[in-house]
Amino acid sequence: MYSFACDYLEGCHEEVLKALTETNMEQLPGYGTDRYTKEASDEIRTACQDKAATVWFISGGTQTNQLVIDTMLQPYEGVLAARSGHVNVHEAGAIEFSGHKVLVLPSHDGKVAARDVEDYVKNFYNDENHEHMVFPGMVYISHPTEFGTLYSADELKALSKVCRENHLKLYLDGARLGYGLEADGTDVTLPLIAQLTDVFYIGGTKAGALCGEALVFPGGREPSHFITRIKQHGALSAKGRLTGVQFAALFKGNLYGRICRRGIETGMQIRQIFKEAGCSFYIDSPTNQQFVILTNDEIAALKQYVDFSFWEALDETHTVVRFASSWATTDNGIRQLREAVSCCIHRK
């Protein structure tokens, strides 16, 4: 049964697998000192139009979030995030495990508003007891968000401005960044992100790699002794080649962008299928995750043909479900979904 349950169902893109195969028996030094890791870093610096950026490859997203937040914050600082933010909800306390509080902001379709950050900081410093409270030290955003939504360039600029004025770090979690960059109508680019944030990562796991995220510090402003801190967090891979070779392949000739575009195209096809069936959406997502409101009966029927994931109950009879596409979604999969929908959903 074809699955739209998430965007990390397949292994890696065939070009990535080819690169792994071709370099497999080459003897390479460890801990990210190999030439493919250097090549991948160079390609990413170029793509970011930031020659001074430093790039590190970490095996997974939770690891990266914990590492970035812990090493870029002072011990008395916490991270501001939308209530719906991944670090607030779905990291099993990995942020608190390293000693930091997640300070909650309102979620605007998954996004953080510059105005809310400004208010938070102003209220904080106006509070005469603020020395007894956790200092805001960073703003965490995801792009696309957990709801598939995107910041506009203006929204990012406003966030960056308020962060810089208030000495907050701005961290962009790009677990699905490729799908954000390739979405129709977006004006956010990799160089823009490198200009506006203090740190961000380019997700590989959900975008063509077997594993791995590329962590970028624009301008090379990384925490001191960063390699030791990666190791201390248990996040330093002996065979750095594994992520190095993959990201070198992904960023050569912008393979990354091209394959993520496929995720957008199939995402829009999924959207169209449900739109035509008369369904409404929980949120308006321009990326590879589509959140559809279905009746519980429709869900039960559809589940016999295709797989997808539960998001949240809306009321007694309606539920939000998520259909995720990716670089790997096939025409055949889309066809099966179309048939299943036409078979199971009958609206007027």
Place this chain on the structure above:
Amino acid sequence: MYSFACDYLEGCHEEVLKALTETNMEQLPGYGTDRYTKEASDEIRTACQDKAATVWFISGGTQTNQLVIDTMLQPYEGVLAARSGHVNVHEAGAIEFSGHKVLVLPSHDGKVAARDVEDYVKNFYNDENHEHMVFPGMVYISHPTEFGTLYSADELKALSKVCRENHLKLYLDGARLGYGLEADGTDVTLPLIAQLTDVFYIGGTKAGALCGEALVFPGGREPSHFITRIKQHGALSAKGRLTGVQFAALFKGNLYGRICRRGIETGMQIRQIFKEAGCSFYIDSPTNQQFVILTNDEIAALKQYVDFSFWEALDETHTVVRFASSWATTDNGIRQLREAVSCCIHRK
């Protein structure tokens, strides 16, 4: 230039790569719930002759050490380890990062002696101030050790006995376990380890895999809510398939043993080459790491032909260097070493 600098210079074994390639586009669920991870666990349970064992796959060794020690100890407990133990020296404080002290025991060629554990525990509880001290809660050993040495079955049994009598967990770090199991003359087997320890891991990174270690809890006695704690440590891979497929391939038909045997054979060839050249050894290692004492002049000469790693200075003119072989060491590599030695080392 052929390198003997460490045992993780190449990618993965061709059979492992083949398995990754063949399963690459298969849609599989995440977080270790895929069928290959189940298959790998089953194969490992069989190899351990322990049907109740639970198996988890973690991406790297430091991660695994931190996770095991933190989750199996009470917060007021520390881990006993040889002074030379990896967790005491080369983990960048990853153990202390999670709140636990490493309690130091003498190193006997890298090994921990049961008698030293017994003395430590006895002295600890005899000390009327022991409630103001860190309680010993676990013994950490590596097999092979950081010096390539091996425990005998009797030594392991003695350790296991003293641990059980004193309610200490026994943890065996098997980063190079395959080379230990395949060494000539060893009487330590996987089922024996499963009987004698509380937890151990079977290293993949240094033994045929691109990444990954198989963490085994004999009898299924793992910490409660273990998956949440893996996530909290940032160590839960979204694409669990990556390690699942690799370990399924490694343990089908004992590929793991067969390829590690290659590391032993080439290790013994390295040993023979230096023995015939009249060199002496820092330590007598029956496994894939050979610690040779060379003059600084010999080292400078050899370095022009083959690569290897510095271990420690012995005196003004002599240094200990390490030559590591592995499953991947080629006949050609050995030949180059032989020629280099015959060219550079002239003893009488």
Place this chain on the structure above:
Amino acid sequence: MYSFACDYLEGCHEEVLKALTETNMEQLPGYGTDRYTKEASDEIRTACQDKAATVWFISGGTQTNQLVIDTMLQPYEGVLAARSGHVNVHEAGAIEFSGHKVLVLPSHDGKVAARDVEDYVKNFYNDENHEHMVFPGMVYISHPTEFGTLYSADELKALSKVCRENHLKLYLDGARLGYGLEADGTDVTLPLIAQLTDVFYIGGTKAGALCGEALVFPGGREPSHFITRIKQHGALSAKGRLTGVQFAALFKGNLYGRICRRGIETGMQIRQIFKEAGCSFYIDSPTNQQFVILTNDEIAALKQYVDFSFWEALDETHTVVRFASSWATTDNGIRQLREAVSCCIHRK
């Protein structure tokens, strides 16, 4: 100028000081093994009608909160608290410093509702991704709350019931417990608290002592190796006599209750003064903290005669301020407040 700024402005009650003076040169063993600490524990056990309870004396409130939450939770668990709860807002991240997340519940005048706990737990376990989230492991409540409000016996019973049904610990922060127990009309007693909670503390710092809080584990169900964990948190006093002597004095003949009653009586006088002046209250508090809504002009005028503390801005022209009384509030202080109010506040 007389101050109502908080309830820890003076040293200790004269009877407590007398006990410290009389025992001062007595040689006593350390770390809580002295006879006064034993006596204090016995008196508290009697007051709680719980012979099996264990009692520990900790120097301050933040220390106690961090210690209790960290040692009674599993590492993968967090603590549920009202949004306004002290541990969520004013502990400078001491809870997260020890690795635990504060999970936020609605605040009902500072209180947590049993129904909200039930909903939280139900939603949590219904979420198929809950293993990727922080498990709820404890409910934190304060009594009186940060707003001076009180739980009824029925409310506490409902909370206790939902906690026990769901295997959550119930922790009552009694920084101001004496004022809660002595309030008019309350049906909550010390024995009831000991029956319904898993752990609570009886505040000394705000109720007659120079320092110290008495931490009670009903039924003696304290975390194992608790003394070592107190030490590990840096919270074990060498001269345990300091808190032992004070609490022995406070609980002999219920001095604690009698002096806290003074705080209630003066609190009610403050309330009456503002009521008669036509002021309204931010919240209806039956205890020693009164939250009055004043105009900014009234505040400026009053500040010339008595001291009190800012709570929060209500609108452009009105502010909530807090007047706190205590065991030490004098008739003279009340008189000064009455005169100041009659002089500065003119409503009709």
Place this chain on the structure above:
Amino acid sequence: MYSFACDYLEGCHEEVLKALTETNMEQLPGYGTDRYTKEASDEIRTACQDKAATVWFISGGTQTNQLVIDTMLQPYEGVLAARSGHVNVHEAGAIEFSGHKVLVLPSHDGKVAARDVEDYVKNFYNDENHEHMVFPGMVYISHPTEFGTLYSADELKALSKVCRENHLKLYLDGARLGYGLEADGTDVTLPLIAQLTDVFYIGGTKAGALCGEALVFPGGREPSHFITRIKQHGALSAKGRLTGVQFAALFKGNLYGRICRRGIETGMQIRQIFKEAGCSFYIDSPTNQQFVILTNDEIAALKQYVDFSFWEALDETHTVVRFASSWATTDNGIRQLREAVSCCIHRK
């Protein structure tokens, strides 16, 4: 029975108690903002001849050690200490609880040698794998040491020099500092300590106070947001007056020095009593702790007359025991000890 078991058996010095009594009902603001805390800080600055020094009062020694080490180290740094150092042995893992490793140096009668620090640092940075190890960031010393021994001014200067050359912080734990400053023949003074160290504390608990240690940052070089970090560690007292009043009393007219001198005089009397009885000493201590080697029979006999503490077994028949005097040791106590020794110990 008179006790020499430790140096914190009595409450506080009568002058300190008088100050607490006289100020008891004064209304004072919290968290160290009261005028007595300011006065105490001023007196200490004067005593240290360091006008820029900042002073904080912490309730106990473990708390202070954890706080200083955690806040002055970077997260990837550990603290160098003698094997016998309090932070290595008797803090129940409080240092590791906050994430830092104790890096062990040889103990020279409890002291750390500058040469050993130099060697450690040199070896560390020469190790090509040092990025995988815990960086040395601080040297911890105690003065007097756990064995009652003292550094000379030259030894302290050498330590300070090697620390500054290698960017290590130098931290002096002065739990018993008064006894060190008042010892016969010492050339170490408070101003010298302020010149040579980065941080140190002046112990109150063992030297005339009910509780409290005065933490001094020479030159005011304290970690940023220090008050928030104290709170985060659970170490910020609401009633800062308790330590403020005590230290103001202790440092007015050098009461501290005068009463600690009493501990030295009685310590020397203890030494003389055992010397005359023909006993030998485990270590030669010029301060208030005397470590005597007795036969187990002598110990059993003495224990019927006076109390003292076990230190360590020397051989089958001999044990090291500790006799501690203090500011509070009475002539009567010394007389009882003299009689007990003459009654129980018969050497020739």
